[in-house]
Amino acid sequence: xxxxxxxxxxxxxxxxxxxxxxxxxxxxxxxxxxxxxxxxxxxxxxxxxxxxxxxxxxxxxxxxxxxxxxxxxxxxxxxxxxxxxxxxxxxxxxxxxxxxxxxxxxxxxxxxxxxxxxxxxxxxxxxxxxxxxxxxxxx
Amino acid sequence: xxxxxxxxxxxxxxxxxxxxxxxxxxxxxxxxxxxxxxxxxxxxxxxxxxxxxxxxxxxxxxxxxxxxxxxxxxxxxxxxxxxxxxxxxxxxxxxxxxxxxxxxxxxxxxxxxxxxxxxxxxxxxxxxxxxxxxxxxxx
DNA sequence: CTTGACCCTGTAGTTCCTACAGGGTGCATG
DNA sequence: CATGCACCCTGTAGGAACTACAGGGTCAAG
Numbered sequence: 001x002x003x004x005x006x007x008x009x010x011x012x013x014x015x016x017x018x019x020x021x022x023x024x025x026x027x028x029x030x031x032x033x034x035x036x037x038x039x040x041x042x043x044x045x046x047x048x049x050x051x052x053x054x055x056x057x058x059x060x061x062x063x064x065x066x067x068x069x070x071x072x073x074x075x076x077x078x079x080x081x082x083x084x085x086x087x088x089x090x091x092x093x094x095x096x097x098x099x100x101x102x103x104x105x106x107x108x109x110x111x112x113x114x115x116x117x118x119x120x121x122x123x124x125x126x127x128x129x130x131x132x133x134x135x136x137x138x139x
Numbered sequence: 140x141x142x143x144x145x146x147x148x149x150x151x152x153x154x155x156x157x158x159x160x161x162x163x164x165x166x167x168x169x170x171x172x173x174x175x176x177x178x179x180x181x182x183x184x185x186x187x188x189x190x191x192x193x194x195x196x197x198x199x200x201x202x203x204x205x206x207x208x209x210x211x212x213x214x215x216x217x218x219x220x221x222x223x224x225x226x227x228x229x230x231x232x233x234x235x236x237x238x239x240x241x242x243x244x245x246x247x248x249x250x251x252x253x254x255x256x257x258x259x260x261x262x263x264x265x266x267x268x269x270x271x272x273x274x275x276x277x278x
Numbered sequence: 279c280t281t282g283a284c285c286c287t288g289t290a291g292t293t294c295c296t297a298c299a300g301g302g303t304g305c306a307t308g
Numbered sequence: 309c310a311t312g313c314a315c316c317c318t319g320t321a322g323g324a325a326c327t328a329c330a331g332g333g334t335c336a337a338g
Contacts, residue, residue, distance in 0.1 A: 010284065020285085021327060029325090040334045042285055051272050058242050058271035063202035066325070075253070076267045087254055094250040101243050103197050104236055111233040114214070115226055128215045132197035133190050149315065159316085160296060168294090179303045181316055205294070 006036070006044035016053045023053065031056055031066060031073070062100065068093070106131040145175070145183035155192045162192065170195055170205060170212070201239065207232070245270040 013020045026032040027043075032053055036044045052073070059069040072093065075086055110131040152159045165171040166182075171192055175183045191212070198208040211232065214225055249270040 008285075019327070022325085024287090025326065038285095038334090040285080042334075051268055055268045055271040060325085061202050062239055062242055062246070063200050072267055090250050090253045094247060094254065097243055097247045097250060100201055101240070101247060103201055104240050104243065107201070108233060108236045108240060111229050111236060114229045115233065128211055129190055129194045132194045147316075158296065161294085163318090164295060177303090177316095179316080181303075199294085 004047060006046055007050070009043045009045070012045045012049060012053060015050060016057050018053065018057055026053070026056060029066065031070060103132055143186060145185055146189070148182045148184070151184045151188060151192060154189060155196050157192065157196055165192070165195060168205065170209060242271055 007015070009020050009023055012018075013023050023032065027034055032049060034043075035046070035049060038044055055073070056069055059072065060066075064072075071089055075089060107128075110128045114128065146154070148159050148162055151157075152162050162171065166173055171188060173182075174185070174188060177183055194212070195208055198211065199205070203211070210228055214228060246267075249267045253267065
């Protein structure tokens with residue numbers, strides 16, 4: 001139960017379902033801090049890197065841009081930042097997240113409907129498109 | 140209350156918060172069918188195009204690739220497709236949607252926490268990163 | 279001490295847009 | 309009726325976020 005041994009870039013990539021090249025790219029654009037290097041110049045990652053990369057990957061999968069993720073990470077990093085600033089950013093992101101939640105919820109509902117109907121002849125009345133049709137600003 | 144008059148590409152783009160160039164690009168890659176043209180060679184869109192483009196845009200915003208959206212649209216289009224096939228695709232997409240829902244729900248929760256805490260000195264214990272940390276395969 | 283899996287840097291290619299350049303359309307207005 | 313001005317057309321080039329080599333070094337196993 002000592003500290004976990006450092007991971008190589010391959011380990012980290014495997015643990016987060018990421019390509020090795022992508023991990024290096026995140027380092028280049030400063031989403032992921034440059035880790036220590038071994039004697040043989042290998043990158044060595046710790047659990048902090050794992051958490052951070054996991055966050056980045058899931059954020060990307062949810063449709064956030066790299067800049068938005070950078071902003072969310074900065075919020076977590078600079079905890080002595082002005083409260084008003086954090087509040088404003090967090091509120092903006094929350095509004096966006098709630099819009100995405102609403103859209104995803106309706107899409108999940110329609111997919112379940114399609115799956116439920118499947119068992120007879122054909123997909124009678126598919127409303128998948130309606131699930132994400134206009135219902136306010138898709139800003 | 141007659142049929143709505145056809146929209147120009149600018150109208151359609153404005154209605155879906157999309158750039159005109161992007162609409163033309165979707166046509167080129169066959170996500171959006173090529174519409175009728177006016178005498179002066181302007182594209183003329185109807186409500187079907189609006190629904191479809193809206194679906195595409197929201198799908199992209201939710202992190203689906205163009206190919207995944209193509210698959211979802213095909214499911215809605217070819218309603219006389221083999222039931223088993225639609226079922227398999229729908230199940231795969233539903234699993235992905237539910238993973239995204241879980242992630243977004245946790246992110247929304249953490250953002251609300253941050254907003255709630257803001258009112259005193261500093262962001263004491265920010266757990267935003269934990270919201271999207273490892274908890275199963277982020278496939 | 280070699281072999282194979284893995285790491286390094288760098289550059290070029292892919293996807294999904296985004297931004298012009300150079301030119302035509304269409305309607306209001308003098 | 310002509311002359312703006314906003315909008316449309318077809319390109320092609322650029323940017324964001326990866327992805328895939330090429331050419332070479334590291335290292336544990338046998």
